Amino acid sequence: LLFFSSRKKDDEVELRLPVVRVENPSRGTIQSSVTLSGHVEAKSMIPVVPLVSGTVLDFPVQVGQSVKEGDVVARLDSEPFDQQVMQAKASYLAYENAFKRVERLYKGGNATEQNYDQSKAARDAAKAQYDLALLQQGYATVRSKSSGTVITVMSAKGSTAAQGQPVAVVADLSALVVNLKVPEKYYTLIAQNKDSLSISVIHPDSGESFSAEPGPIDPYVSPQTKTFNVECRLSGNVSLLRPGMFVKTKIVYKTFSNVPVLNQSIRKTDGSVYVLKDGKAEHLEIIPLAEDEINFAVDESYADFQFIVDGQNSVFDGQEVKIQS
Structure with a gap:
């Protein structure tokens, strides 16, 4: 009678033990x-920037259009620059003719070196102004500095383009x-x-x-x-x-690669895990080698451990457990 009573109590104790399922880590690859x-x-992304201001007479590009380096993006009203070119050219030719007369006189000994230098300097200054006027006249045609696709336009025919402000962006x-x-x-x-x-x-x-x-x-x-x-x-x-x-x-x-891997679901909220040791649950703080949304990798020293993968939330450290068959 005592034997059966003791056996019954042992069975009751075993029934009260939390049931857990354990697994060894599998081998796999995981990435950090x-x-x-x-x-x-x-x-x-290169902005197309006019170097002079003026009214846009023609804007032959639109968003999504492919352009090559040197293609025309906008044409500005060149009349003011045309006038500057004519004025600068006339001034330059006048100074050039005056310099040639002084040069002949200087070579004949009828003009001083100072007269020669002053006339030459005036001629050179007029030539620089003429070159600048030609350059600005050329700037009235705004060209792309790179090949690509027009992704933004900030101007249109009839608008005023400001010097230094982009009219388009090419990417x-x-x-x-x-x-x-x-x-x-x-x-x-x-x-x-x-x-x-x-x-x-x-x-x-x-x-x-x-x-x-x-x-x-x-x-x-x-x-x-x-x-x-x-x-x-x-x-x-x-x-x-x-x-x-x-x-x-x-x-x-x-x-x-080829490291011990476990599913993230076995970890508690604080990241810790439970393993089975001598029939009892043992609490471990493990720092993963690497982890992603699904799995985490552990050090080789844990390769043969039996991790509690089911029932870990109902056990405490050192508690005896029953292994699910």
Whole structure:
């Protein structure tokens, strides 16, 4: 009778033990990465800037149009500059004729060296004014300084173009970049692994991934924002991406292959885990080698541990547990 009573109590105790499921880490590959948001930009965006002011008589380009270096973007009213050229030319020819007379007299000994130098200086000054007038006349035709696509226009036929103010912007849409503001805690990890970085840019609508190469990394961290800039240069066919698009960019800065891997779901809210040791649950604080949204990798020293993967939220450190069969 005592034997059966003791056996019954043992069975009751075993029934009250929390039931857990355990697993050993599996082997896998995991990447350390950071995902940030940014905007697509054209690496080369060149404003078309008139060097003189004037009324726009012709504006033969529009947004989306391809242009080559030297193509006409706008024609300004050249009449004021035409008048300047005629005046400057007349003045120059007059001074040139006067200089030639003084030069003949000087060579014949009938004019002083001072007369000669003064006449020559006046002729040279008039020639400089004439050259400047010709240059300004040429500036009335505003040309693109680069080849690319017109992405912005700030003027139109009949408007007034101001000296130094852009009338259009030309961008090279075959060379796109994403400039990321990366938190300072990643500086060493990214800077030291620049040559092995793997970068992918995600299209905002289709979710398609585009490869990118690392460009310049800022050699400093902004004290105001606590970030540094990383330029990501898109490669391959980027025809689906356009400047201004809001994209997510993933930078993989380290890859761990054939390492012990576990699912993130086994971790408690504080990141700790439970393992099975001598029939009891043991609480461990583990710093992952690397982690992503789904898995995390642990050191080789944990490769043979039995991790509690189910029931870990109902046990405490040192508690006996029952293994789910």
